[in-house]
Every structure is written in structure tokens, then in C-alpha cells.
Amino acid sequence: MIIEAKKLSKWYGQVIGVNNLTFTIKPGVTGFLGPNGAGKTTLLRLLTGQLKPSKGTICINGEKIWNNHRIMKNIGYCPEQDAFWNYLTGWDFVFSTMRMHGFSTDEAKDRTKEVLDIVDMTEFESKRIGGYSKGMRQRIKLAQAIGHDPEILFLDEPLNGMDPIGRKKIIDLVKELGTKSKIVVVSSHVLHEVEEMTDTILLINHGRLLAEGNIYEIRHLIDTHPLQVTIKCDNVNVLTAKLMEYEDVLSVQFDRELNQVTVETNQPDEFHLRIPKIAMENKIKIHSLWSPDENLEAVFDYLVR
Amino acid sequence: MPVYEESYRSWEGILKQHPRTWWIIARTGIRLLWKKSMIIFLIFAYIPFFVRAVQIYIVTQLELKVQLDQAMKAFKINPEFFFQFIWAQMFFLVLILIFSGAGIIANDKKFKALSIYFSKPVGLWDYLFGKWLILFFYGSLVTMIPAIILFLTRVFLSKDSAFLNNYFWIPLSIISVVILITGVLGMLILALSAACRGTRSAAIFFFTIYIVPDILGQIITKIPEIKLVSLSADFKQTGSLLFGIKLPYTFPFWLSILVLAVAAALSILTIRLKVKPTEVVK
Amino acid sequence: MSVVLENFTIKYGQIVAVDKITTTFHHGSTGLLGPNGAGKSSLIKGLLGLVPISRGSGKIMNKNVATEKKAIRQIIGYMPEDDCLIPGLTGVGLVQYAGELCGMSKEDAMQRAHEVLYLVGLGEARYRKVETYSSGMKQRIKLAQAIVHDPKLLFLDEPTSGMDPKGRQEMLDLIQNIATRGKMSIVLASHILVDVDRTCSRIVIMDKGRIVEQGDIENLRGRFSGTYSIRVEGDREKFIESLKKSGCSVKPDGKHLLDVTLPRGMDTDLVLEIAHKSSVQLRRLMPGVQTLEDVFIKKIGAE
Numbered sequence: 024m025i026i027e028a029k030k031l032s033k034w035y036g037q038v039i040g041v042n043n044l045t046f047t048i049k050p051g052v053t054g055f056l057g058p059n060g061a062g063k064t065t066l067l068r069l070l071t072g073q074l075k076p077s078k079g080t081i082c083i084n085g086e087k088i089w090n091n092h093r094i095m096k097n098i099g100y101c102p103e104q105d106a107f108w109n110y111l112t113g114w115d116f117v118f119s120t121m122r123m124h125g126f127s128t129d130e131a132k133d134r135t136k137e138v139l140d141i142v143d144m145t146e147f148e149s150k151r152i153g154g155y156s157k158g159m160r161q162r163i164k165l166a167q168a169i170g171h172d173p174e175i176l177f178l179d180e181p182l183n184g185m186d187p188i189g190r191k192k193i194i195d196l197v198k199e200l201g202t203k204s205k206i207v208v209v210s211s212h213v214l215h216e217v218e219e220m221t222d223t224i225l226l227i228n229h230g231r232l233l234a235e236g237n238i239y240e241i242r243h244l245i246d247t248h249p250l251q252v253t254i255k256c257d258n259v260n261v262l263t264a265k266l267m268e269y270e271d272v273l274s275v276q277f278d279r280e281l282n283q284v285t286v287e288t289n290q291p292d293e294f295h296l297r298i299p300k301i302a303m304e305n306k307i308k309i310h311s312l313w314s315p316d317e318n319l320e321a322v323f324d325y326l327v328r
Numbered sequence: 329m330p331v332y333e334e335s336y337r338s339w340e341g342i343l344k345q346h347p348r349t350w351w352i353i354a355r356t357g358i359r360l361l362w363k364k365s366m367i368i369f370l371i372f373a374y375i376p377f378f379v380r381a382v383q384i385y386i387v388t389q390l391e392l393k394v395q396l397d398q399a400m401k402a403f404k405i406n407p408e409f410f411f412q413f414i415w416a417q418m419f420f421l422v423l424i425l426i427f428s429g430a431g432i433i434a435n436d437k438k439f440k441a442l443s444i445y446f447s448k449p450v451g452l453w454d455y456l457f458g459k460w461l462i463l464f465f466y467g468s469l470v471t472m473i474p475a476i477i478l479f480l481t482r483v484f485l486s487k488d489s490a491f492l493n494n495y496f497w498i499p500l501s502i503i504s505v506v507i508l509i510t511g512v513l514g515m516l517i518l519a520l521s522a523a524c525r526g527t528r529s530a531a532i533f534f535f536t537i538y539i540v541p542d543i544l545g546q547i548i549t550k551i552p553e554i555k556l557v558s559l560s561a562d563f564k565q566t567g568s569l570l571f572g573i574k575l576p577y578t579f580p581f582w583l584s585i586l587v588l589a590v591a592a593a594l595s596i597l598t599i600r601l602k603v604k605p606t607e608v609v610k
Numbered sequence: 611m612s613v614v615l616e617n618f619t620i621k622y623g624q625i626v627a628v629d630k631i632t633t634t635f636h637h638g639s640t641g642l643l644g645p646n647g648a649g650k651s652s653l654i655k656g657l658l659g660l661v662p663i664s665r666g667s668g669k670i671m672n673k674n675v676a677t678e679k680k681a682i683r684q685i686i687g688y689m690p691e692d693d694c695l696i697p698g699l700t701g702v703g704l705v706q707y708a709g710e711l712c713g714m715s716k717e718d719a720m721q722r723a724h725e726v727l728y729l730v731g732l733g734e735a736r737y738r739k740v741e742t743y744s745s746g747m748k749q750r751i752k753l754a755q756a757i758v759h760d761p762k763l764l765f766l767d768e769p770t771s772g773m774d775p776k777g778r779q780e781m782l783d784l785i786q787n788i789a790t791r792g793k794m795s796i797v798l799a800s801h802i803l804v805d806v807d808r809t810c811s812r813i814v815i816m817d818k819g820r821i822v823e824q825g826d827i828e829n830l831r832g833r834f835s836g837t838y839s840i841r842v843e844g845d846r847e848k849f850i851e852s853l854k855k856s857g858c859s860v861k862p863d864g865k866h867l868l869d870v871t872l873p874r875g876m877d878t879d880l881v882l883e884i885a886h887k888s889s890v891q892l893r894r895l896m897p898g899v900q901t902l903e904d905v906f907i908k909k910i911g912a913e
Contacts, residue, residue, distance in 0.1 A: 335729075335787050335791045336729060336757075336787050336788045336791040337725065337791075338760055338793060339718075339722055339759070339760035341714065341715075341718045341722070341760075343684050343712060343713035343714060343759065344713035344714075344715075345713070346680070346713075347710070347711065347712070347713035349711050352707070352710045352711055353711075356699075356707055360696075360698040360699065435697065436696075439693075439694065439695040439696065439697060439741075440690070440692050440693060440694040440695070441694055441695060441696045442694075443688070443690040443692065443694040444694050444696065444704075444707075444708060444711075444755060445711070446658075446660060447658060447683065447686070447687075447688035447690070447756075448683055448684075448708065448711040448712050449679075449680035449681070449683040449684050449711070449712065449713065450683075450711055451680065605660050606655055606660045606661050608655075608658075608660060608688075608690065609651045609654050609655045609658065609660065609688075609690065609767070610651050610690075610691060610692065610767075
């Protein structure tokens with residue numbers, strides 16, 4: 024299964040929503056990122072078949088999505104907005120959604136029961152949605168998105184308003200769905216949470232595609248920013264002196280108090296290969312080693328201006 | 329030379345111990361409601377004022393007293409004149425109360441402004457009084473202010489002090505009647521604004537509560553006591569009392585006062601129930 | 611600067627929302643955590659004087675919460691979770707209004723409003739009506755109206771809600787700035803533990819109306835969990851095999867990371883040696899520590 028966009032554009036009058044996007048989304052979890060106003064909502068609407076492209080195509084397994092009810096049935100969408108029928112109970116809402124997907128009354132009942140259990144809302148299923156807290160509403164939204172067991176799932180800020188325990192549960196659920204060869208696209212502003220779910224991202228800004236793929240690969244391709252590596256160890260001064268001998272090390276930031284040194288290197292592969300050797304040869308005990316700018320936040324920061 | 333960073337700076341000022349928050353709320357609310365359409369509305373609302381002013385001028389300047397008494401009895405400048413003027417302005421008063429009042433609390437609830445108010449040293453009564461003052465301001469603008477100006481016009485155009493000696497108490501009546509009417513109707517529209525889901529429903533309910541009993545009273549003429557339910561009639565009854573003129577209805581005036589008091593009390597109760605500072609923190 | 615609670619209890623009829631809490635919030639930044647319904651908002655309501663206290667007492671800077679409500683609200687700032695606006699007012703107008711309601715003179719409020727709006731990053735937008743603001747701007751104005759009167763204690767409820775990654779960074783930086791520069795104490799209520807970790811030095815975890823854990827974040831978190839998080843590039847399989855042969859237990863964490871527990875008595879030198887021998891790039895070597903999430907789940911999730 025695969026989602027493919029080819030030169031996809033959408034505009035409203037003169038205002039451009041998305042501009043000439045070409046990308047593919049494969050099974051697994053993909054993080055969908057971008058600043059506010061980047062065109063994420065437009066793209067999500069195009070992906071869920073609610074909008075027709077102005078130009079280009081967006082297809083699932085080769086079939087266009089717009090108005091394609093057969094495909095749309097296989098899509099689950101958990102929107103960010105909170106627009107509900109407040110007088111319905113949680114049960115009623117999810118149940119009617121299941122019925123609308125075409126399930127028989129009995130099957131709808133089973134699915135509703137199951138999915139409400141998955142999102143931990145069984146206790147509150149007979150209470151009206153109007154009385155729900157933000158986190159509870161979020162869970163109900165999620166329930167209606169996954170209840171019909173879709174192959175493709177779009178989650179827009181799914182962790183909004185949820186407490187840490189709920190968050191962990193949903194993150195685990197998303198990771199699980201990803202391993203079941205479903206396509207799960209998660210859009211969120213809390214990059215740390217996206218990192219916990221996946222390392223494949225799709226980043227857009229101003230309606231245009233900025234990056235697509237694995238975080239580490241992307242970082243590697245951002246050659247305007249040499250990679251930073253921080254090492255905490257004993258004998259920091261000795262290590263620093265040794266590291267500086269190599270030409271790929273462009274700058275060094277030495278912190279005697281914290282016992283750490285941060286270098287910038289434009290040849291990360293060579294650098295990382297030689298670290299163990301240097302440490303062993305000079306009898307330096309390394310406590311920790313990491314790249315402060317090889318994470319989603321840094322990538323986002325470098326790419327989005 | 330000190331170097332200042334672009335970071336947070338403390339404030340060394342003094343806070344007033346008991347700020348008059350009701351006044352701040354009133355002042356800001358009055359300013360927010362003032363729109364261009366308001367000026368056009370006021371021009372229309374002041375047309376009767378100008379007519380009446382001309383009438384006063386004619387009456388005071390003309391020496392033809394005999395003809396005056398007979399032919400133009402209606403033109404006499406007496407307490408009834410002032411009460412009739414205010415009564416005629418009721419139309420504009422109701423309109424302006426609906427316009428300024430229907431959304432006055434409804435909007436705060438819709439946009440969750442209550443969080444701002446009640447996380448500051450603002451009590452529920454500060455909030456209500458401030459809101460009411462806004463309504464009182466706009467209500468006075470079309471009733472009390474023109475009425476008092478008419479009174480002063482009459483006084484200044486007098487040839488002697490007879491009018492003033494006899495009728496010096498009229499401004500008090502004007503003020504008390506306007507406070508009474510804007511008090512009760514003000515509380516009512518505040519209650520509806522707090523209880524209804526939006527500005528439109530509040531406006532519709534207000535209109536209904538004001539008009540329907542009045543129509544009922546006019547239809548069911550057999551039982552004159554029905555008129556008690558009409559706030560309009562109660563105002564007329566009580567207002568006539570305050571102006572010392574003949575009461576228009578047969579039922580005792582204190583019943584009218586009672587009805588008005590109950591209406592105000594119910595409104596205040598509703599407001600207390602519907603404006604919950606505790607909802608400020610979720 | 612300090613909040614002293616003694617047997618602080620808040621009841622709604624029979625329901626006990628805050629249950630006999632006795633504690634002191636000292637000067638500094640404190641994260642307030644807990645599952646939904648733990649009593650966090652009731653606690654804040656009680657301190658703001660919005661609900662009556664059923665039992666016990668609370669003092670903020672020696673002012674009694676039960677009897678000096680308005681005085682307390684003059685020295686407290688509250689940034690609510692939900693958007694709050696007064697349509698028709700400009701950004702400056704709103705913040706000035708807030709300042710005046712706290713007791714500032716009109717001129718003081720105006721001057722201070724501009725200062726605070728500059729701090730939160732609302733430039734030209736401050737002259738526009740607030741109903742035209744984007745969600746990021748609405749968050750900033752909420753913060754501005756909360757600090758215009760330079761409160762001693764600032765409550766923040768989900769301050770980064772709805773903001774994009776850059777906005778979140780800026781907001782968190784702002785909060786840190788205010789906490790360190792101003793003489794303000796901060797209580798941050800948020801579900802996003804990363805935010806709390808970044809801006810607070812202490813946390814208080816509530817559950818079912820009681821405090822179940824409190825203390826310095828460093829102390830609560832910093833205990834070494836015993837495993838290292840490792841990432842290598844190159845012949846990964848060979849590396850993993852060698853580790854296992856040396857007695858390590860290796861568990862994959864996603865597609866790229868490895869959770870490695872070393873055998874007793876061994877330290878990171880072993881990892882470096884094996885990395886060198888397997889000719890892999892050592893990209894990451896981090897001692898696993900208990901995260902705030904772990905602390906939270908341990909205390910609450912046990913239910």
C-alpha cells in the first residue's frame with residue numbers, strides 16, 4: 024500500500040494552500056510537520072478526500088482519493104478541531120460512526136465496545152460528550168477514527184489535552200498500528216512526541232515540501248550545518264586536543280566544568296569511526312556521546328525559517 | 329553606565345489597594361460599544377427632544393396666555409409633559425438596551441473573557457455593577473439626559489421663578505424613574521445575556537418578555553389586573569406615582585413596585601447562577 | 611514568593627477535590643502534574659479565591675487565601691488554558707485593561723502593557739484587534755495580561771497549547787526568562803512533560819486530590835537506570851553479536867537505537883572496545899536515566 028502525490032497543488036482563489044508537492048508515504052508511522060499556516064490542514068484534507076486538487080494528483084495505490092468513497096472508507100481521520108454533537112453520549116457517537124461506515128448493528132456494537140476499551144473510555148461511554156474534558160474528547164475522536172479498522176490513519180494532534188499516561192498509551196498504540204503495516208500519518212507540533220513514534224517525517228512550509236524521509240538521513244543532507252557532537256568524559260582536555268588534530272573538526276567548544284566538549288565536524292562518518300580508537304589509545308573514559316542537533320527539533324529549526 | 333538586556337523587567341510601581349474595578353469595567357465597556365451606528369441611532373432618538381425643545385420655546389416666549397390654556401392644553405409644561413417625554417423615549421430605550429445589553433455578558437462567556445476578569449481583583453458584584461453602569465449610561469443618553477436638558481431649558485427660558493419654585497423636584501423624579509426602569513430592564517437583559525446561548529437569543533427573549541405581557545393586557549381587557557404582568561404597565565404606574573400625576577391603572581401602585589422588585593430579584597438570581605467565576609479555571 | 615498550605619481541603623458537596631494538602635511551594639519554578647481530575651485546577655481555583663476552602667488554610671506571601679482574596683489576586687497572575695479575548699480591544703487595550711483591573715493607574719498600565727507586549731514578541735500586531743489574532747498570538751497575549759502587573763506568583767496552564775514548534779520554543783524561553791529574571795515564582799501545569807522538564811526545577815505530582823510526589827526534578831529523575839542507549843552505523847549486526855558475546859543484554863529500541871545493559875563490573879570502555887573491533891561508527895552513547903515520564907507513570911500508573 025502506498026500514498027503518492029505527484030506535483031500536487033491546491034489553491035483557493037489566489038491563495039496557495041500547497042504548491043507542487045511530490046512525495047510518497049509507505050506503511051509505518053510518518054510524522055507530518057510544519058509551522059502553523061504551512062499548509063498542513065490543506066494537505067490533510069487532500070489526503071482524506073475532502074478536497075479536490077487544483078493541479079497534480081494524490082493517489083492511494085494508484086487511485087485518486089477525491090470523492091472516492093471506496094477508498095475513503097478505508098481511511099480513518101482524527102481531526103484537530105473539536106466539533107461535536109455535544110448532546111450525544113460517547114457510545115452513541117462512536118456507534119453511529121460505525122453504522123455510517125456500513126457495519127450491521129451487531130458488528131457496530133462490537134466494534135464500538137472494543138474501540139472504547141482501547142481508548143479507555145468505557146467508564147464514560149454513557150455520559151454526554153458535552154460534559155467531557157479535553158482529553159476525553161480526544162479519545163473519542165481517536166475511537167471514531169480507528170473503530171472501522173482502516174488501513175490508513177491520519178491523526179492531527181492526537182495527544183492534545185491528554186495526561187502523560189494517556190499520551191504513552193496512544194504513542195504505544197500508534198507504534199503498534201505502524202508495525203501492522205498500516206499507514207499512520209501523525210501531525211503534531213510537539214516534536215519530542217513525534218520522535219517517540221517514528222523517525223520518518225514529511226516536513227512542509229509555505230505549502231512546499233522541505234524534507235521527506237528518515238531524520239538521520241535528512242540531517243546528513245543538511246550540509247550547511249556541520250554536525251555537532253558532544254562528548255562527556257574524563258580528561259576532556261586530552262580528548263579535545265586529540266580531536267583537534269583532524270581536519271574535519273571545524274570548531275570546538277570546551278567546557279571544563281561540565282567535563283564535556285562539543286565539536287562540529289563536516290565528515291561525521293570518519294569522525295564517529297575514529298572516536299573509539301582515540302578513546303582507547305589515550306585511555307579516556309567516555310561517559311556519554313550524542314549529537315545535540317541530530318534530532319527533530321534541530322532539523323526543524325535548520326529547515327524552517 | 330548600566331547595560332540593559334532585552335529580558336524581563338520588574339515593575340516598581342504601586343498598585344491601588346482597592347481599585348474601583350466596576351468603574352474600569354464600565355468605562356471600557358462604554359467605549360467598546362460606541363460605534364458609528366450609535367451616532368445615527370442617537371440622532372433619531374433625539375428628534376423628539378428637538379420637537380419638545382421647540383415646544384418649550386414657543387410656550388415660554390408667547391404671551392398669549394388665554395389662547396394657551398384653552399387651545400393648547402396639551403402644550404403645558406408640567407410634570408406630565410416630562411413623564412410623557414420619557415415614556416415616548418421608551419421605544420429608543422428598549423432598542424438601545426437590547427443593542428448594548430444582549431451581548432454584554434454573552435460575549436464574555438463566548439470568548440471566555442471571564443477568565444481575565446476573575447483572575448484579577450474583580451468581585452462578582454463589581455463585574456455586575458460595572459456592566460449595569462454601561463446600560464445605565466446608554467439608557468440615560470436617550471431618556472434622562474434629554475429630559476433634564478428640557479427641564480433646564482424651561483428654567484432658563486422662564487420669565488420668573490414660578491416654574492422653578494413649583495417644579496424643582498422634577499429632575500429628581502426624572503432621575504429616579506430612569507434608574508428604576510434601567511435598573512429593572514438592565515438586570516433583565518443582563519440575566520438573559522448571561523443565561524442565553526448567544527446575543528440573538530437574549531435579544532429575542534428580552535423583546536418577548538417585554539412585549540408579550542403587554543399585548544396580553546391589551547387583549548384581555550376584562551381583567552385589568554392582567555396588566556400587572558406587563559413590565560411596561562408597571563413602569564407607567566410607578567413612574568406616574570413618582571411624577572405625582574394620575575395613575576393610569578386601577579390596581580394599587582405598590583403591587584406594581586412588587587412585580588418590578590420580583591423581576592429584578594429573579595434577574596439577579598439568574599445572573600448569580602449563570603456567571604460562575606469558578607469556571608475560570610478548568 | 612511562597613505558598614504555604616496547611617490541611618488545605620476543597621470539597622464540592624461530598625466530592626473531595628483537594629484532600630488535606632500540607633506543603634510549601636518555595637520561590638522558583640514548579641511543575642504541577644497529574645492525571646485529569648487529580649485536583650490541580652481545584653487547587654489553583656482555591657488559591658485564586660474562586661472556590662471556598664472547606665478546611666485548613668492557605669497563605670500566599672502571608673496573605674490568607676480565604677480572607678484576602680482580592681489582595682491575593684493583585685499579586686498573582688493567571689494564564690488560562692483556553693483562549694480568552696475581549697473582542698473590540700486591541701492587544702495594547704486588552705493588556706492595559708488587565709493592568710488597570712489589577713489596580714494600576716491608566717498611564718502605568720499603558721506603559722507597562724507596551725513593555726510586556728514587546729517581551730512576549732507581539733510587535734505591530736499589538737495595535738490590531740485581538741479577535742484577528744492567530745493562535746500563537748493569542749497565547750502570547752494571554753501571557754502578557756498575566757504578567758502586566760508584575761505578579762509575585764504566576765500560574766501557567768498549558769502555555770504552549772496550539773503553538774507550532776518555533777512558537778513553543780519561544781514560549782518556553784520566555785517562561786524561563788521570566789522565572790530567572792523577574793522575582794516571580796512560577797507554577798506550570800502541563801501534560802507535556804518535556805516542557806516541564808525544560809522550565810521547572812521542582813515538580814509536584816497530584817493524584818486524587820493528594821500530593822503523591824514532590825521534589826527537585828534532578829533528584830527525582832537523575833537516577834541511572836542501568837542501561838545505555840546506543841546507536842551505531844556500519845556493521846550493526848556484528849556489533850550486537852559482539853556485545854552479546856561479552857555478556858551484555860541488547861534490546862532494540864525502534865529501528866535505530868539499542869538498549870544495552872552491561873554485565874556487572876563493566877563500564878563504557880567495553881562498548882568502545884567492541885565498537886572499535888567491529889569497525890562501526892559510534893553515533894550515540896547515553897546512560898539511560900529515569901525520565902520524568904517514568905517518574906510520573908511509576909507514581910500514578912501503578913493504579
